[in-house]
Amino acid sequence: MKNRIKVLRAERDFSQADLADLVGVSRQTIVALEAGKYAPSLTLAFKIARVFACTVEDVFDPASVDAAP
């Protein structure tokens, strides 16, 4: 799933480790999320959105997810 985590992180001058600490996951998880290799749970998506003070849709691109049949 495409997302804007890297951009939002850079805007706030957060490192991957900073963001990982803020949402309580490993840096490896942030790396996988930024690379679009992992789609987070709803809980993690909301935590990330809260850190950036925006909505989940502002962080994660719903258009990049295949529509359900």
Added chain:
Amino acid sequence: MTSPQNPTNLAYRRFVLRMIAALAVYFVLLLGRVLFAALPQPWLTVSAVAPALPLLYAFSAIARFLGETDEFKRKMIVDAAAFAGGVTAVLAVGYGLGEGPGMLPQPSALIDFAVFMVLWLAAMFTIKARAR
């Protein structure tokens, strides 16, 4: 580097301590098995299988780590274990069908565990590399 107070770091530290405890007891019991090899039955059998007991604790340490670590790591570990378990099962059944008089030799059942662990580690390495 993430903070030492990051929940995944704390979970990993607890996991390592639990595994060290389990392996320490395992090696003590294994040593006991060697030192007391001349025990009468049923103590000989008891001392022979006793090293398997701390492995129960090691298994619980892995299960607790899965519950305490973050969702992505949990997914990687479980995906790798599922792959390793599936391939080990197919290999074990395939080989088992070929066992018998005049056919394939019958190795120790411990080889299943060794095959599973090697496949699990290989799968973990591959999944980790692909997630970067």
